Amino acid sequence: MSAQFSYQLSSTSGGARLGQITTPRGVIDTPAFMPVGTAATVKALYCDQVKQTGAQVILGNTYHLMLRPGAERVAKLGGLHKFMGWDGPILTDSGGFQVMSLSKLRKISEEGAAFQSHIDGSKHMLSPERSIEIQCLLGSDIQMQLDECTPFPATHDEAERSMEMSLRWAARSKTSFGANSAPAQALFGIVQGGVYPDLRARSAEGLVGQDFHGYSIGGLAVGEGHEMMLKTLEQTTPLLPTDKPRYLMGVGTPLDLIEAVARGVDMFDCVMPTRSGRHGQVFTWDGKFNLKNARFAEDPRPLDAASSCPAARDYSRAYLHHLVRCGELLGAMLLSWANIAFYQDLMAAMRAAIAEDRFEEFAAQTKQRLAGGPAV
């Protein structure tokens, strides 16, 4: 636990950045995709499988973990890494996003987010200070300030008020982080401002002035659409320092990742690969397809014979189709695994393309291939 948190930009290819984040628990090659370990488990995967896919960092959800099993309990049991058996870096979100999306009764005020648990109705207050306290109790390596994820659509006035409160919460988070965190932990500020360039600019400026370890881009992929997301990204990343990592929260599809990397994003997380896997959908170099489809019933080929992931390489589509049709847990297990492996392979391929300064060509070819659909 001696190394400090740091980010090193190695090279660029167009707007895409190749870099490395160093944490006491290991390095993270960027651009990186973080599998989501919502409630202290990447759903349906063993930790060693997650690691074997190449994932170097996972995400934990503060909202879920504060409710079950509770942050104090995790701390008592030795922290989140020990609790779930993952010894690599862990990034935690602030809990704010899930308060908005999952809690039925919630009230946002300057103090923070008062809410009732979606599980048992118990009442909680998630303030910027409490969010940092929880993340420190969990022992995560990279933490997020509490922010308000501005809904879409929002008027300029609404987005402005929301963004400014998030900025004030950033300052309170940073103060709390200074008082609670271990030396090697890192705190990211979160850029908000909806789809309004002037607000994104003021948000970025305000955060950069507070000097965070990294900068997240929040409030996207909430309904604004792919094009608007990319436009907002294009306007936002140039406002951020080149010597700090940029994290686009909650995104996205393989196409989203390619486009966002092209616009200078370094880190991603999304439940899509695991959630889709539980519903019979797989991501491959030939696009996304649904294994429930009858055309796979007698297809003896694996998902991807060239994959290094056993789930994609060693099981026939016919068998996966059967498992999915029967609702067998092994189907969810194998498809979640294959999807996480594909996402990691995609990131590795993007990193290789940036290193060789051929990202634009790679992106064009890959987008074309992803749109093609599986060979039949």
Next chain:
Amino acid sequence: MSAQFSYQLSSTSGGARLGQITTPRGVIDTPAFMPVGTAATVKALYCDQVKQTGAQVILGNTYHLMLRPGAERVAKLGGLHKFMGWDGPILTDSGGFQVMSLSKLRKISEEGAAFQSHIDGSKHMLSPERSIEIQCLLGSDIQMQLDECTPFPATHDEAERSMEMSLRWAARSKTSFGANSAPAQALFGIVQGGVYPDLRARSAEGLVGQDFHGYSIGGLAVGEGHEMMLKTLEQTTPLLPTDKPRYLMGVGTPLDLIEAVARGVDMFDCVMPTRSGRHGQVFTWDGKFNLKNARFAEDPRPLDAASSCPAARDYSRAYLHHLVRCGELLGAMLLSWANIAFYQDLMAAMRAAIAEDRFEEFAAQTKQRLAGGPAV
């Protein structure tokens, strides 16, 4: 695929038998417990995990597989072993039991069991001949005759009529097996007769006269109770040849297994370890307990620090409790794995005790320990 099916009795300890079944796909040390791979998957486990627990043979359900994905389809895809990725021996049941327990509309006649699928209502006829044909299409190494699992309670007359039809079905199954099977495959007859010693005797005599590769004991653990099951076993196993394996179908708890081995049974199958695992229950040397229980919420100990199974050894009870409480798939995965491992450890310990002719002592100590409950 050169070796023939054979059984070798190595030694005995009281009524308990140590032996070995040889099949072209590997040996099975007996007494053996067969994990149930209902629909071509041992629920929530990877095949290599099943193998690592020490399991040398698994069971496939003809009823489930004939409906999904269909026996002809499995054959087209290379057989059940290849389809599911298990290269060890597979035993298949006849499908009769599930017709009774799962199908809503069914009609048993001399011809066989006409039934409607519990999945889509499609109509099927499972005759002794069709059952063998299906098992041969699946390519299982050890097959079962179609029988009628006599319900409990049944009058002597009912049990007699049912048993006699099962005997006639045995002969038809054997004829069909002779016409359809590969040289190294084996067919077991199934002793029925309810809880009536005279009927069990006539059933055993009738089957032994037909000279099967092994003999199953069916129609137990269907409501007659533990004591009546043991009493019936005691009356039945002496009627069977010592040079053939005996298989008690669908049983049971760890205590059931110990008592049945003491009475000369060699093979078992049961969904209990996997089904219980999916519901938060674990089997250990200290008995069965439910991880949902709040007393495990902060228990840092593993299920069994001495286990060779990672699921039992490397995860805290607190973490397992959390996973079970949250309904996480990893909870079902880990507990199913730990339970299958415990069942295999129990069988291995029984085999060691028979080899050293101390089975009675082992059984007494283990039963006492199993009744004790987990240390707190």
